[in-house]
Amino acid sequence: MNIESRLAQIGSIEESKTGAVTFPIYHATAYRHPKLGQSTGFDYTRTKNPTRSVLESAIADLESGDAGFACSSGMAALQTIFALFSQGDHLIVSLDLYGGTYRLLEQIMSRFGITASYVDTNDLAAIEDAYGECTKGIFIETPTNPLMMVTDIEAVATWAKGKGILTIVDNTLLTPYFQRPIELGADIVTHSATKYLGGHNDVLAGLIITKGKELSEQMFFLHNSIGAVLGPQDSWLLMRGMKTLALRMERHEANATAIAKWLLTHPMVSDVYYPALETHPGHEIQSKQSSGNTGIFSFKMKEARMIEPILRHIRLIAFAESLGGVESLMTYPAVQTHADIPLDIRERVGVDDRLLRYSVGIEHVDDLIQDLSRAFDAAASELAGGE
Numbered sequence: 067m068n069i070e071s072r073l074a075q076i077g078s079i080e081e082s083k084t085g086a087v088t089f090p091i092y093h094a095t096a097y098r099h100p101k102l103g104q105s106t107g108f109d110y111t112r113t114k115n116p117t118r119s120v121l122e123s124a125i126a127d128l129e130s131g132d133a134g135f136a137c138s139s140g141m142a143a144l145q146t147i148f149a150l151f152s153q154g155d156h157l158i159v160s161l162d163l164y165g166g167t168y169r170l171l172e173q174i175m176s177r178f179g180i181t182a183s184y185v186d187t188n189d190l191a192a193i194e195d196a197y198g199e200c201t202k203g204i205f206i207e208t209p210t211n212p213l214m215m216v217t218d219i220e221a222v223a224t225w226a227k228g229k230g231i232l233t234i235v236d237n238t239l240l241t242p243y244f245q246r247p248i249e250l251g252a253d254i255v256t257h258s259a260t261k262y263l264g265g266h267n268d269v270l271a272g273l274i275i276t277k278g279k280e281l282s283e284q285m286f287f288l289h290n291s292i293g294a295v296l297g298p299q300d301s302w303l304l305m306r307g308m309k310t311l312a313l314r315m316e317r318h319e320a321n322a323t324a325i326a327k328w329l330l331t332h333p334m335v336s337d338v339y340y341p342a343l344e345t346h347p348g349h350e351i352q353s354k355q356s357s358g359n360t361g362i363f364s365f366k367m368k369e370a371r372m373i374e375p376i377l378r379h380i381r382l383i384a385f386a387e388s389l390g391g392v393e394s395l396m397t398y399p400a401v402q403t404h405a406d407i408p409l410d411i412r413e414r415v416g417v418d419d420r421l422l423r424y425s426v427g428i429e430h431v432d433d434l435i436q437d438l439s440r441a442f443d444a445a446a447s448e449l450a451g452g453e
């Protein structure tokens with residue numbers, strides 16, 4: 067069945083008792099045993115919950131994996147994944163990394179003796195250089211946020227298989243609707259489902275998908291033992307959001323492409339970072355491994371002093387963190403999302419004080435361009451008046 071149909075039908079044929087077309091929310095934390103030595107399959111909700119199970123099967127199917135695990139946030143999913151590793155283990159990690167993942171690795175996992183090297187994961191020579199006998203996994207984001215660097219998943223996964231180490235992909239920005247890393251050789255996929263999968267800026271959730279029986283069993287053990295699981299109410303909300311994923315991603319991509327092209331022609335803008343643009347260095351790989359583009363991109367203004375008035379003058383587009391929801395949000399990575407990443411790493415990847423990140427919503431594209439255009443004009447006249 068096509069992915070659009072599988073998304074729309076999440077949970078709708080699971081409930082045979084009443085025929086309800088959306089799956090009910092099971093708040094029960096405990097489940098009665100029929101008799102000694104028997105179980106309905108559900109004992110205690112941390113281990114397994116009926117509502118969460120429907121979500122977990124759905125995401126495993128959508129990502130072409132063997133098992134899915136729903137966590138209380140994207141960070142909880144990452145913490146659970148990193149618990150696969152032990153003291154002394156080393157990871158190779160994408161350079162332009164989500165700030166929270168960097169913080170988790172550098173300020174928490176490091177205390178447990180797990181180290182990481184940050185490299186441009188599209189440079190196989192750089193990966194080989196970072197590899198050592200303690201390296202146990204490679205963690206990639208593609209495209210990265212905010213600079214939209216694209217990594218060839220298949221090339222990295224093939225290299226990792228040769229070394230016998232795990233390939234882990236954070237697929238938050240593209241979702242399985244546009245990109246399925248397990249089909250390209252990855253072992254583990256993770257999501258901040260708070261973003262596109264939930265899609266409405268109203269649920270915090272994380273997902274893990276594993277390929278292979280042994281890895282799936284290991285992850286089941288960690289998920290249950292650590293206990294950072296998603297509650298039944300949020301599991302339901304997430305499934306509700308996912309039903310419209312296909313429609314939303316199509317509109318996010320169409321809006322983002324039109325706005326990125328408009329920005330390219332604007333005299334106050336110096337650069338636009340969006341893999342859908344043919345001028346983007348990752349365009350070819352992106353087109354090869356994904357069937358579409360994310361709805362978020364970044365751009366640089368010609369001067370840093372333009373940023374403050376622009377953020378003050380946008381109206382329809384909210385000045386807010388996060389991404390992937392139906393509402394348009396704009397943020398200033400150097401100050402907001404990436405403040406925890408040291409200046410030298412930030413500058414090495416290009417997250418400087420002229421960069422804005424825009425998570426394009428599903429509003430009408432004309433209204434969004436008008437909002438930007440008006441904010442740019444207001445900023446320009448303020449700056450001209452002040453001189």
Ligand SMILES: *Cc1c(COP(=O)(O)O)cnc(C)c1O
Pocket residue numbers: 139140141142164166167207211236238239257258259260261270271272
């Ligand atoms: C938001 C985000 C996370 C963290 O997820 P939360 O749901 O906020 O905990 C991890 N990776 C990426 C790429 C993200 O955008």
